[in-house]
Amino acid sequence: MGINPSMGYYSFRDAAGLQGLHRIARDWRMTHMDRKWLVSHLRSHLSMRNFVIIGNKATTTPMFSLEDIPGTSGRLDILCRCVTAAFVLSHGIRKDVCVYLVLLGGEIPKTVRLDGETLRHLNPDERTTAALLKKALAVSATPDWASSTSGIFVRTGGLANVLADLKGARMLCLREDGADIRSVAGCDISGDVAFILGDHMGIAPKEWTVIEQAGAVVVSIGPVSLHADHCIVLMNWMMDTNWLLAI
């Protein structure tokens, strides 16, 4: 198959994860089977970026208006912008990203999961994303993942279930008064990593207990308090540029 041995782990990661791997396989004119083999054997070496966003009042039903998302959905608009920040590139979708939206604005919590590898129909505008979430919330949810549109899944359950799924990933929780993120400089976040963020209401004590029990490190990324989606843009860039390893 002629895999260049010098094309190691970091080269693949620099080439934007699985997307890059698929591109390399295509450029090498591999057969479909060879390409499938390459991706299945090497994907475990690629880091997966997980973003967990807590929507404190975010609706768990599709009964909100696309004409007034902020006012009718418990600030689902914030989560829509987080989705865009996590996935969209200038010419495509980040394949190595997974987003968990923890919706706490219902009688029982729900979680919507978006997987970059199979995600379709995501446009960068807020309304389109909200429409996708509306569809997902119309799916009847149980404790098991149910599929909505391509790459979007929904289930009942909140933060504890999500962090249990992400056991094994390095967890960083973003908070204004956390330790400077540079204090984790040079750390190995080459495996799976999970960033946990709150919405405009931050993170409630109940969720804090869960986060602490999961062993997350609490970090801050700068002197100015930013919106969650802007933090995600920064985390993606830090991973793209190996910024933490380079400090």
Added chain:
Amino acid sequence: MGINPSMGYYSFRDAAGLQGLHRIARDWRMTHMDRKWLVSHLRSHLSMRNFVIIGNKATTTPMFSLEDIPGTSGRLDILCRCVTAAFVLSHGIRKDVCVYLVLLGGEIPKTVRLDGETLRHLNPDERTTAALLKKALAVSATPDWASSTSGIFVRTGGLANVLADLKGARMLCLREDGADIRSVAGCDISGDVAFILGDHMGIAPKEWTVIEQAGAVVVSIGPVSLHADHCIVLMNWMMDTNWLLAI
């Protein structure tokens, strides 16, 4: 007045520009007149962050639908997200930011200017920003700035006029194939700075000529090609953390 001489330029900049200056003045229990004096005498020492975004097909009329902004406005949605990225903080608006939206999708170009110091009614959701731009585009425009809602101005004219206004600011143009931004490391961007960005269509040759003539340095901020609003988030963070000076 008891101004602490150790509270020099960088301290003010770290405190988020004019906003920080006003806060300091308030904390010191200054009288209204003293506060006005302080701000008027020191504001020239504060850097102003200008973001110039070129909307290649962006409409110059208010005849677009808030229910389908991407499809009816020549991608004004991209410019809306740029506005949000430039201004919004977790608890407020960046006062030391000015955004110029260069709209080229009409018979004659128009420019909308948003000034952080007086900007009002800006919410982080895309639709609210689009509604503010709709109002601005309904104002009858001449080559002189006409006021729309608080902090938003409009005039006819395109990029050449904007860059003439920004003469004296250090200009950086963001392009995928530009030099690594770290190559301007340690440079003095303590005065006014202007970042020039294209929308999804990039920057057309005609605008390139104008940009080159204005003496802008063409830089890239990472290995992955990002949306304009995400670049703005990163530039704001780089300025917030004095990242370029620290390299």
